Amino acid sequence: MFRILWHIVKSFVTVTLVVGLGIYALDRYISYSTQSAIYAEVKNVPHKRAALLLGTAKYVAKGKKNYFYVYRINAAVALWKAGKVDAIVVSGDNASKYYNETIRMQKDLIKAGVPKKYIALDYAGFRTLDSILRAESIFDLKEYTVISQRFHLERALYLAKNKGQNVIGFAAKDIAGTKAARKMALREYFTRLKAFLDVHILDTKATIMDDKVKVKYRK
Numbered sequence: 403m404f405r406i407l408w409h410i411v412k413s414f415v416t417v418t419l420v421v422g423l424g425i426y427a428l429d430r431y432i433s434y435s436t437q438s439a440i441y442a443e444v445k446n447v448p449h450k451r452a453a454l455l456l457g458t459a460k461y462v463a464k465g466k467k468n469y470f471y472v473y474r475i476n477a478a479v480a481l482w483k484a485g486k487v488d489a490i491v492v493s494g495d496n497a498s499k500y501y502n503e504t505i506r507m508q509k510d511l512i513k514a515g516v517p518k519k520y521i522a523l524d525y526a527g528f529r530t531l532d533s534i535l536r537a538e539s540i541f542d543l544k545e546y547t548v549i550s551q552r553f554h555l556e557r558a559l560y561l562a563k564n565k566g567q568n569v570i571g572f573a574a575k576d577i578a579g580t581k582a583a584r585k586m587a588l589r590e591y592f593t594r595l596k597a598f599l600d601v602h603i604l605d606t607k608a609t610i611m612d613d614k615v616k617v618k619y620r621k
Contacts (some may be wrong), residue, residue: 425591432594436559440571444484447547447572450612451619453478453487454537454569456550456558457494457503460510462582469577470551470586475507477549477574479514486572488620489520491541493527503527522617526610530554530593531600534561535608544568551576553590557597564601586620600616 441447455478462468481487490511494503504523512518522541527533536542545568548558555571562569577583600606 406503425595428598429591429594432560432597433556436556436563439559439563439569440555440573442552442573444480444486446454447481447484447486448570449486450545450547450570451487452489452491452546452617453572454543454546454548455482455490455492455507456533456548456554457492457507458502459501460462460506470574470582471507471512473551473575474549475510475514477572478511481547481549482508482511482516482520487547487573488512489522489617491522491524491537491543491546491617492514493524493533493536495528496525517620519618520620522615524615526557526608526612528609531561531597531606532560532608532610534558534565534567536611537562538565538567539608539611540613541615543617547572550574551554553586557590557594560594561597561601620621 445530455474456589458471458474459468460471478490482490487504492504492511494507495501496504502529504525508518508521508523511521524536526536526539537546548555548562548569548571550558550571551575552573555573559569
């Protein structure tokens with residue numbers, strides 16, 4: 403009986419280690435394979451007609467500011483004012499009338515000086531894959547700049563490149579060392595595994611595909 407239990411435990415530990423190493427290796431590969439397409443300085447970012455701003459909640463628990471959100475907005479505004487993009491597609495979750503990431507981002511972009519007519523809204527960016535797939539299918543974005551924090555950008559660019567899109571990323575300021583950042587870093591291991599499965603195994607489609615939206619570009 404002891405030998406049987408020992409064999410089961412050993413097999414479980416072995417499988418866990420193999421899976422864990424596989425997830426870690428995938429994480430490192432996604433980071434490595436997208437590094438050359440990510441920019442950290444506005445002055446170095448090549449011009450693209452449009453930016454895809456990936457959404458997140460404006461506030462966290464107890465109404466505190468979500469600095470992932472704040473810094474993404476700042477990054478989008480910086481690219482706009484530097485003339486690096488001529489339109490911004492805001493993609494986020496519009497789960498209910500009480501939670502609408504896209505409208506909040508649009509309002510804050512306008513407050514910061516981005517004209518409303520050059521902001522297109524993607525209400526069905528429920529997850530990163532949705533945002534990437536809809537960027538091309540709904541908004542006709544062929545070449546564009548994705549805006550988010552670096553850890554998120556790496557996965558977004560991995561998805562886009564595996565869907566044949568020509569994209570680069572602009573890294574918004576991060577909040578490294580915080581509890582929120584550590585939580586997101588841990589979560590990213592599993593979302594990257596899901597990203598791999600979505601593009602290579604499951605061929606996952608966007609949650610919603612609807613009518614095309616015409617993006618207006620600054621001349």
